Every structure is written in structure tokens, then in C-alpha cells.
Amino acid sequence: MQHLYLHVPFCVRRCSYCDFSIAVRKRVPVQEYVHALLMEAAALPEGDFQTVYFGGGTPSLLPPEAIERLLRGLLPRTTHDGPRTIEVTLEANPEDVTPDHAKAWRASGINRVSLGAQSFDDTVLKWMHRSHDAARIGAAVYALRRAGIDNISLDLIFALPDELQRDWERDLDMALALRPTHLSLYGLTVEPRTPLDRWISRGATRVPDDERYAEEYLTAYRRLTTEDYQFYEVSNASLPGFQSRHNSAYWSGKPYRGLGPAAHSFDGTTRRWNLRAWEAYRRAIAAGRSPVESEETLTDEERELERVYLALRTDQGLPLTAPYRPLPPRDGWR
């Protein structure tokens, strides 16, 4: 197994559009979390990982020492004793990126940071219930570069409600001025039981129609491709050589292992997923039970279907592997 995902479920509040599996906590139960993940890992066969991804939730809420402990516990050989050729990504919220944190992350082996920027407009960030303001994004990028982390991705959300009067082109300009190596662009989607869903149900807001969604996507596509970014996946663009190796593994159907609440694992045939809620996961580990909630084994047909739709998301497309069968000759043609 070459790809490892660690789900860190904690957030300080819930963003207005988010339905991820998170636990809102003022204080993160760091020791319990690290212990639970290492216990889960100890019950599984060892892996020789080429990519590690701390996703969430808000992984940057973990103190740097906890990240260090996890990496030392999970990657004793590859990260610390061998050449640092593996990609180790940390998802971070801009307000958590201080110069000291950035230095400590780099020292522990983090070499790629994915920043949840979302917008450079403070009104929009407030509406999203984000806990940073626009100025923090540039400060975070600066701190990361000073610490030696140059591989930086920014997330942005487009197709926001009209009343926000969000200037999408200005946001793209602000993001590009920071010259990140990678950008992930997501159209706003309305997930059930989120604050956004409730605002829409009571008529307080509306999401834009498909035309504006398409228009903003194409604006971004044109703007980024003229600046040397390549859309290697429908929502992801990078400078040459800076594609996310971890996420590319998902899109090419490679096996991966997930640890933590709600994390998924895939061995090429069977997909398993852990209990979603942090408390349920924690209790299962503490009682010595498996945290796996369920699993599905894909049929050949389902695997083929996944291969097709995942390949169509990427710029690799779909190789035509079906054997070519010439049509039978018509009468009189010989």
C-alpha cells in the first residue's frame, strides 16, 4: 500500500456549506486522537507509503508535536531515515499557519500544504463562517515559504449566491499573485442539513444557475491556463510537476489506506470505511474493536465503471482498450 490518508475530524466551527464528518471542538483531544490513530495503524499490516495526506476537518488544529508523533509512528523508515521523496500534505486553515508552526511542520516532514483560502473577500469569508480573513491567506503563504514549504495549494469556491456580489476574477487575480504551485476550484454545492441548505429552504438565499457556474469555471480555466497552470483533473490545476500525487492515486484507482473516523481504505477490490463520528470511532478503538463500519467488494463491472468515470475527470482521459472490430464488408464491396 503506497498511499496513506489520515482523517483529522476537528474544526473550531462548521462552515456554512460543509457536511463533512467533523467534530466541532474548542479544545482538540490531541492525546486521545494520536493514540487512537496509532492503535488503529498497529492492527494493520505495515505499508511502504509514497504519499501521506492529513485531511479533515482541520488538521492544522493539531499541535506540530502531534503531527510529528504521527509521522514518526506511521512512517518510521521513509520520512526520517531515508531520502525525503515522499509527498506529505497537510490541509491547513490560514489562521493556523504561524511562522513557528510552519517551521515545525517542515521539520517533521510536511512538504506540501493545502490552504483552505476559499475567497479573498472578507464579506464572503464571513458568510461562509470561515475563521480567517483575507489578509491571513497571504501571510500564511509567506510563512510557509520562509519555512521551506514551497509546494502550496489554494482551495477556492466559485458560483456563490448573487447577493454576495463576489468578484470571481478579482479572487483569481489575488490567488495568482501568490503564485501557488496548485489550485483546487470547487463550485458551491448545497448539501443536506448544512446552514446553507437551511438558508435556501427558508428563501434567504439562492445558488446561481448552471450557466453562471459554467461561466465562472470557464473564466478560471482560461485565466489559469494562460498562467502555465494545467488542469490535470476537472477541479485541480497545477504548475508543471506539481500535481497532487496523493489525489492522483485516487483518480487512477490505486489502493490506499485511511486511518481515523470516516476514513476509507481500498485494496483494489474491496473498499472499507470507518465509523463516521469521532466518539464512536474513539470508543471502538479504546474497546479493542475494529473501527470499520462497513465494506463493499466491487464487481468487475463496478470497477470498470469507476475506472471510466474517474479517468474522464482527468486530462489522461480514457484509453480505448476495447478490441477494434471491423464492420463486415457490404455486398458488392470487395
Ligand code: SF4
Ligand atoms: S474547516 Fe473545512 S472541514 Fe471544517 S467545517 Fe469548514 S469546510 Fe468543513
